[in-house]
Amino acid sequence: MTKKSTRVKKIVLGIVAGFVLLAGAIIFIFTYEGSTKQILSVADQFQPGESWELVSDRVNGPAVFCLYACPSLDKKWQRPASNLSKQDIVEYLDRAGWSVSTSWLSRCDDVFLRQRGQTICTLEGSTNSNFQFRLHIEIKDGVEWLSLYVRDLA
Amino acid sequence: MAISLRKRLGLALCGLLVCLGLVFFGIRTPGVASVGTACTNGDVHVVFARGSGAPVGGDMYNSFRSQIDMRIDLNKVKVTYYELGTGTGTDSLPEYPAYPVSGWSGWKIGLGAQVSNGHGFKYGESVDKGVAELKQHLLAVSQRCPHTKFILGGYSQGAQVIGEALPDVYGRSAENIVFIALFGDPKLHLPEGRGIMPPACKGKDLSDWRRTVPNCHTDDGTLGARKPYIPSSFHGRVGLWCNDKDWICGSSKNALNNSGHETYNASGGAIDKAAFEATRRLKEALPVYKAHAVNGSLFVRNVKSDTSKLDVMYVVGANASDNITYHAVLDGVRDQARDVWSVGGRVGIVSYYNVSWGRYATRPNQPMGPMPYGSSRGLINEEDQEQFWRKLAYIPDAYPVIGAYPIFYPAIFAVDDPPWQLGAQKTLVIISEDATYTQYGRYLLASRNEYVSYPDYLIQRSIEIDPVSVYFIVGNEENIDDANYIANGTAGKVFTYDPLDPTAVRRTIATVQQELTERPVVVFSQDMYHTDSHLSVAFDVSQSFSVDSEITQYDWDYEGDGVWDATTTSPHIEHTYPDGFSGSIIHVRATDSNGRIGSMTAEVDVYEPPQEQTIPRATGVAYEVLEMSNGISTVRLTWDLIDLSIPYLILSINGVHLGRIDRDRTTIDITEIHRNKATTIDLQLMTADYDMGDRSGVIVPAIRPSPKDTPQSSPLAVDYIDGRPINVRTSDSAPLSTEEVSGSLSMPDEEAHDGTSTDQRDLPLRWGGIVAVVIILIGCAWVVFRVRGRQG
Numbered sequence: 001m002t003k004k005s006t007r008v009k010k011i012v013l014g015i016v017a018g019f020v021l022l023a024g025a026i027i028f029i030f031t032y033e034g035s036t037k038q039i040l041s042v043a044d045q046f047q048p049g050e051s052w053e054l055v056s057d058r059v060n061g062p063a064v065f066c067l068y069a070c071p072s073l074d075k076k077w078q079r080p081a082s083n084l085s086k087q088d089i090v091e092y093l094d095r096a097g098w099s100v101s102t103s104w105l106s107r108c109d110d111v112f113l114r115q116r117g118q119t120i121c122t123l124e125g126s127t128n129s130n131f132q133f134r135l136h137i138e139i140k141d142g143v144e145w146l147s148l149y150v151r152d153l154a
Numbered sequence: 155m156a157i158s159l160r161k162r163l164g165l166a167l168c169g170l171l172v173c174l175g176l177v178f179f180g181i182r183t184p185g186v187a188s189v190g191t192a193c194t195n196g197d198v199h200v201v202f203a204r205g206s207g208a209p210v211g212g213d214m215y216n217s218f219r220s221q222i223d224m225r226i227d228l229n230k231v232k233v234t235y236y237e238l239g240t241g242t243g244t245d246s247l248p249e250y251p252a253y254p255v256s257g258w259s260g261w262k263i264g265l266g267a268q269v270s271n272g273h274g275f276k277y278g279e280s281v282d283k284g285v286a287e288l289k290q291h292l293l294a295v296s297q298r299c300p301h302t303k304f305i306l307g308g309y310s311q312g313a314q315v316i317g318e319a320l321p322d323v324y325g326r327s328a329e330n331i332v333f334i335a336l337f338g339d340p341k342l343h344l345p346e347g348r349g350i351m352p353p354a355c356k357g358k359d360l361s362d363w364r365r366t367v368p369n370c371h372t373d374d375g376t377l378g379a380r381k382p383y384i385p386s387s388f389h390g391r392v393g394l395w396c397n398d399k400d401w402i403c404g405s406s407k408n409a410l411n412n413s414g415h416e417t418y419n420a421s422g423g424a425i426d427k428a429a430f431e432a433t434r435r436l437k438e439a440l441p442v443y444k445a446h447a448v449n450g451s452l453f454v455r456n457v458k459s460d461t462s463k464l465d466v467m468y469v470v471g472a473n474a475s476d477n478i479t480y481h482a483v484l485d486g487v488r489d490q491a492r493d494v495w496s497v498g499g500r501v502g503i504v505s506y507y508n509v510s511w512g513r514y515a516t517r518p519n520q521p522m523g524p525m526p527y528g529s530s531r532g533l534i535n536e537e538d539q540e541q542f543w544r545k546l547a548y549i550p551d552a553y554p555v556i557g558a559y560p561i562f563y564p565a566i567f568a569v570d571d572p573p574w575q576l577g578a579q580k581t582l583v584i585i586s587e588d589a590t591y592t593q594y595g596r597y598l599l600a601s602r603n604e605y606v607s608y609p610d611y612l613i614q615r616s617i618e619i620d621p622v623s624v625y626f627i628v629g630n631e632e633n634i635d636d637a638n639y640i641a642n643g644t645a646g647k648v649f650t651y652d653p654l655d656p657t658a659v660r661r662t663i664a665t666v667q668q669e670l671t672e673r674p675v676v677v678f679s680q681d682m683y684h685t686d687s688h689l690s691v692a693f694d695v696s697q698s699f700s701v702d703s704e705i706t707q708y709d710w711d712y713e714g715d716g717v718w719d720a721t722t723t724s725p726h727i728e729h730t731y732p733d734g735f736s737g738s739i740i741h742v743r744a745t746d747s748n749g750r751i752g753s754m755t756a757e758v759d760v761y762e763p764p765q766e767q768t769i770p771r772a773t774g775v776a777y778e779v780l781e782m783s784n785g786i787s788t789v790r791l792t793w794d795l796i797d798l799s800i801p802y803l804i805l806s807i808n809g810v811h812l813g814r815i816d817r818d819r820t821t822i823d824i825t826e827i828h829r830n831k832a833t834t835i836d837l838q839l840m841t842a843d844y845d846m847g848d849r850s851g852v853i854v855p856a857i858r859p860s861p862k863d864t865p866q867s868s869p870l871a872v873d874y875i876d877g878r879p880i881n882v883r884t885s886d887s888a889p890l891s892t893e894e895v896s897g898s899l900s901m902p903d904e905e906a907h908d909g910t911s912t913d914q915r916d917l918p919l920r921w922g923g924i925v926a927v928v929i930i931l932i933g934c935a936w937v938v939f940r941v942r943g944r945q946g
Contacts (some may be wrong), residue, residue, distance in 0.1 A: 029410075030261045058209045060257070065409060067206060067256045067264075067402065068310070069416040074209050099495070110224070117228025122220040126495070134419075136216035149213040151416070 034062030039071040042131045043150045045096040052077035052146065062152075072151040084144045086112050089137065093125070098133060100125030108137055193299035196232025197444060198436060200305045201291065203238045203284055203312025205338070206264075206277075207254025210240050214309045214337075217419035221429030222305065230447035231440065238287050238315065250284035252311055253277060272314060272340055272377030284315035285322075292319075292327040300326055303439050305432045306334040307425075309418060310402055313339035313394075314377070321385050332439045334392045335428035336363075337418040340375040342396055342403045343383035347373035355683070358692070363392040365431075366424060366677060366697055369405040376402050376409075393431055395424035430699060464670065466494055467622075468503040469568045469584045482656055483585055486663030493667060500578075504568040566608070569615050569622055579752075580622040581646070581670055583663070584637075587629040587653050609636050613643035613716035617741055621645065621755050625669075627662050629653035643716025645743040645753030674700040674744040676754035683740070683758045687733045691758070693740060696725040698754075700746035707745040714739030714755065731760040769847030770797055772837040777852045780823065787827040789854055791835055795820050804846060806836040814840070831856045 036059045043059075056076040063070040086105055093100055100123050110118040120138040127133055131150050138145035200222055202215045215237050226233055239250035253276055254260030255267055266275025273281070288306075295302060304327070308316035313336040323331070344361050346354040347370060353359040355370040363384055373379070384392050396403035397414035406412060418424040437448040468487050491501040565584055616622040624646040626637040630653070637648050649666055651658040677697035685691035698705055705725070709718040712729050720727060743753040774794035781788040796803065796817050803815040805822065815822060815837075827833050836851035 027261075030256065030264070031258045033257050056209060056211070060207075063257060065256055066412060067415060068208065072416075074212055076211060099492075116226075117230075118223050119228065120216065120220045120223050122217055134213060134217070136213075136220060138216075147211060147213070147216050149216075 029064045032064050033060075034071070036061045036071060036073075039073050039131065039150060039152065042127050042129055043073045043075060043148065045127065046075075046092065046098065046133070046148055047095065048077055048092045048146055051082065052079050069151045072149065075148045077146045077148075079144050081139060081142045081144055084112065084137070084139060089123070089135070093135075097128040098125055099128075100135075111137055111139055114139070193302065195234045195295050195299045195302045197301075197440065198226070198231060198233045198303050198305065199295055199299070200233060200235045200307070201238065201288065202235070202306075203250065203288065203308040203315045204252050205310030205312055206252055206280075207256070207260055208252060208309070210237060214419055214425070217425050218307045218335075218429065221426050222433060225429065225433040225448065226436075227447035231444050236291060238284050238291075238312070248283045248286045248290075250287050250312075250315065251280050252284070253280040255311070267340075267377060277311075281311065281315055281318060284312070285319040288315060288319045289322050289327075292323055296325070296327040296330055300330075302330060303436060304331045305436065306331060307337070307428065307432075308335070308339070309337045310340065310415065313337055314341045314380075317341055317380055317383065320388055324387075328387060331388070331391060332435045333428075333432040334388065335425075335432060336392065336394045337424050337428070338396060338400050338403045338415050339394060340377040340402045341380040341383075342372065342375035342394065343379035343381055344373050344394075344396075347371050360679065360694075361394075362389045363394045364679075365393040365395050366427065367394070367396045367405065368398045369396075372396055372403065372405045375404045391435075393428055395428065397424065427697065427699070464494055465500045465578045465580045466490070466502075466667075466670065467568045467580075467582050468501075469565050469582060470503060482658075482660045483663070486660035489660070490663060490667040493671075502568075565624070566612055566615065569612065569619065578620075579670065579673075579675075580620050581625060582616070582622050583625045583627065583666055585627045585659070585663070587659075609640050609643075610716070612640055616644040617711075617714045617716065617739055617755060621741060621753055623753060625649065625666055627651060627659065627666060629659075642718075645741070645751055647751065669750055672702065672748075673750045674698060674705050674746045674752035676742050676744045676752050678742070678754060678756040683756060685731065685758070685760055687731050687735060687760055690728040690730045692726065692728045693742070693756075694726050695742055695744070695754070698725060698744050698752075700744070700748075700750075703747040705744045706747050709743040709745070711741040711743075712758075714741050716741075718743065731758070735760045769800065769839050769841060769845060771848045772796060772803060772839055772850040775837055775850045775852055777835060777854060779854070782829070785829050785857075787829055787854070788823060788825045789827050789835070790821060790823045791837070791852070792821045793837055793850070796839060800839045800847075801842050802840040804838045804840050806834075806838070806849070806851075808834050809836075827854055829854070829857045 039061075040059060054075065055078050056074065058075075059073045060066075060068070060070050086108065089105065089108070105123065108121040108123065110116050111121045119140040120136060123135045123137070125133060125135075127150065131152055133151075134149040136145070136147040136149075138147070200219065202218055204210070204212055204215055208214065219235055222233065239252055241249050253263050255264030255277060263276045263280075267277035269275075270278055272278065292304065295304075306316050308314070316334060316336060317339060318341075320334075344354065344364055344367065346352055346359045346361060346364070347367075352371060352373070354364075354367075354372075361383070395418065396405050397417055399406045399411055399414035401407070401409050401412040402415050405414065419426075433448050437445045440448060470483055470487070487501075487503055494501045565582065568582055612624065616624055621644055624640050624644040626634070626641055626646070626648040628634060628637060628648065628650055631650050634648055640646070641648050647666075647669070649662050651662040653659075675698060676695055677699075679694035679697065683691050683693065693710070695708065706723065708722050708725060708727075710720040710722070710727055710729070711717060712719045712731070713735070720729075738757055738759065739755050740758050741753060741755045743751055745751045772793045774792070776792050778790045778792070779787045780790050791805075793803075801817050803817065803819075805812045805815055805824075807824070807827075824835065833854040833856075834851055835854060836849040838849050839847040
């Protein structure tokens, strides 16, 4: 084998290796999903109680290429209508150690008091770590729903 | 009536063709599986399409629902909701899967979406299913409930689904749609965002569907623009929101800078605004007896201001002797801090005391609270709160009376120091028991001999920052001229309290806090305006909204100097900036019917066009043919020495720029002039800014090639004025130089030219057309003869 063909071979191999590395980096950026342990542990602080049935649970891990809130988590509970009150929500949040202002809670008065027929309202607040939560409270057709959304603020 | 066999055959043939056409082109009747007669969808039916990979019943959908729900008395107006892909409709429909496009499970789908512009592979299939589901659902509901009004909302992939379904939504389904809200659409199309200086940045030619799109350079979504974006029949009923830093809808060009895509449901954000607009339109569309149950003007209680981004800095003096009042202030701050934090805002405090050192009447102690040193992410965590409590507790009891000494230095310290949150409503609350002290120490020694008015400086800094509205809480109404002056210039207010009532100051702090959370939010149609001096620029704050009421007044400070130049009831105004305007900020203050005020600034870039320079034409342009061989000449072009203020000449042949010639030359030789056709040689003078003057030129006429080609003088040279040949002269000049320029000078072509004459280009087309016509005629003749032959 001549020196020239060896050199060409090396160049080709170098280019191929470069492409492989580049492709690897791209695939890593677009597919990487980190650990969901932290957000799951934060979300687990919110435990509305045994009367509630968890009906859906979905989590997005941390990602380099993120199209929608990474990490984030959606959970949904339901139970037959049991006169869910503002006090219940305050208790759930207190138990989790999460804060929401009373003025925000007052947004849900219409739902709790069944005024104006309003069926759903949204609360926003902070967990006790670097996460924000949004809680949708829905009372409709004899069923109460809690939809929790947690996302990182970083 | 008898029908001939030929006609029957013809009709049958037609029928067959129609059937084949229907099969071939896939024209089918919409597949509505079951159409009941009872309307169960109420007065209003809201349909939402979620984004890629979002769960059914997810956060965006719930926020959209919640915002609409709150504005309608559901005891009087029945509202039903349907989310595409839930299968909860009464109809058997294809289900929109909203496949994910990122992460391990979705990256291939995302790649497919990118390479097919959002129409192919699994992503395209997902969109198609969504489109089919939406169309069929709307048709089914409108057949059952002909009077039900629709509100549609779509986020990300869901926005694409809705946009792509619209061309096929017609009849009652289309008529009953009152509003369509699109958030973060990957197929966004805003033509006004194109170009280096797009019209959107000047507030011009804004698309009908454009709502809050802060980046004026946003033009196409990441999957390319859909054109036309919205069928014309839906114009006026579609609102498009594209947040800053949203790669999906194209406001960010970097895929890793996409944080804006997840914040459409932030408080006071796009979804809130869309629900506000949708219900306002609904109120107009419903019968009068139902319309009163829709509060189209209500922006939902406690969420109206962008309270998720509310920075409040308190400036409190610590002096003298009244312990009770001072602690009441700290208690008031403590009360309000929790509320600000609970909605993601930030709070800080600067406490100061008198030391009367040097020329400063006061000296601030260290800024306190989490704002200067806490989380820069805007939401204060428990650790930061503890830090804030500790700092509050540290404020010495030894100086317990507030505001006993001038406040300006600490106020400016408080404005300048914090890293204010981008996009937050920013407020400085100055608490001073004796308003007199707001007027002490009015002048800051800016340099050895120059004093600057503290109030003016505070206003200037406040407006420069974003603005920071300055509120005063003072214990008396005397000597408050400076407080009023500053509050007015910064869109703040002055509140007074009774200093003899130990709880009054705490209550007043709460009142100010309420004012802040419920104040109107002013939204500019764009963050930056570009205009020329002497041209009017149109400012638009029509997206602004008020808390529980209507905005009744807008005050405009065109120069950002704290002086309100105009007052209107309309959110639109035009203004022409004079020559030499050096400001860069417009400040708008909105006042609602409750007397609450909010304000916002936008940048203004006023360009002062340079005085038009008259660029002279080259004079004395003439040519001489130096050499002729085989129909190709070398030509010498000469001209008069040009004005030395013009640095260049541009040489063109047949309209094509060949290159730049330095100003100190008066001659150039051009080789390879083909004489089989006339050649136009032009000179234009060009300034250093690349502005060019009129052409002056000559025409070298065509000649027949002759074996006896010899050098000759041109019989004809034409000079131009205003593009018209006006002068004929000949030129005999010195022997040729060897310098060649043809094709060797560098200059970007302004007029692309393929060098082919029009006749030459058209020739194949013409011949092609003639051949096609002949073939058709022969074909027709052949058919006619065959038919006749059979009949015969």
